Amino acid sequence: MAGVCSVNNPSSLRTEFVRRHQSASCLEIEARMPSEVKAISPLVNRLIRLIKESHCVVGEAAPVGLALREALSNAVLHGNRLDPCKLVLVHCRCELGRGVSMVVTDQGSGFDPNKIPDPSAVGNLDANHGRGIFLMRWLMDEVSFECGGTEVHMRKGAASEPKRRPRSSNESDLHRPANTTGPLVSDRSRQLRPMRTREREIC
Numbered sequence: 001m002a003g004v005c006s007v008n009n010p011s012s013l014r015t016e017f018v019r020r021h022q023s024a025s026c027l028e029i030e031a032r033m034p035s036e037v038k039a040i041s042p043l044v045n046r047l048i049r050l051i052k053e054s055h056c057v058v059g060e061a062a063p064v065g066l067a068l069r070e071a072l073s074n075a076v077l078h079g080n081r082l083d084p085c086k087l088v089l090v091h092c093r094c095e096l097g098r099g100v101s102m103v104v105t106d107q108g109s110g111f112d113p114n115k116i117p118d119p120s121a122v123g124n125l126d127a128n129h130g131r132g133i134f135l136m137r138w139l140m141d142e143v144s145f146e147c148g149g150t151e152v153h154m155r156k157g158a159a160s161e162p163k164r165r166p167r168s169s170n171e172s173d174l175h176r177p178a179n180t181t182g183p184l185v186s187d188r189s190r191q192l193r194p195m196r197t198r199e200r201e202i203c
Helices: 037-054 061-079 131-139 187-192
Strands: 016-022 026-034 087-095 099-105 142-146 151-156
Touching: 026 037, 037 061, 037 087, 061 087, 061 099, 061 131, 061 151, 131 142, 131 151
Parallel strands: none
Antiparallel strands: 016 026, 026 087, 087 099, 099 151, 142 151
């Protein structure tokens, strides 16, 4: 019957987890889920529990979970377009001392990430697209799109340095010194100004 998936098609599948490899220092997991919004939270919750148990990103499970949720939402809504005959695949690798890496794959037609508007740029603040990608890049140490945009690769280090927020091309090099309300000063002038104590810049 036209428009109806057969018994062997993804619409009949529930979210499934397969542990491919587990050792004292490494856990590798693959999961697949149908293109349904309601399937996102159960997958994220279970995967984050496994990530916490692996101790690969101690104290960073929450941002990893949020980034994963955004990636899955994009895959379901924009990649597979809620097609019941398509799956979303997740590959996760947790390594002690190295962090966690994830690949989320959809079965859609892909997209060009360079054409997605920067939601932090002036004029795009009301844009509905790009916020998920912006958030993923904010939360994770590395984010890239492969295979024509059908795969998003994300990585979070075990002990990553504090990240600056993703920067808009319209931003200048002016910053406000931490814990002050004075006028904006440039990075160069700040370097030349004598300082009694070392201040940490807050972004």
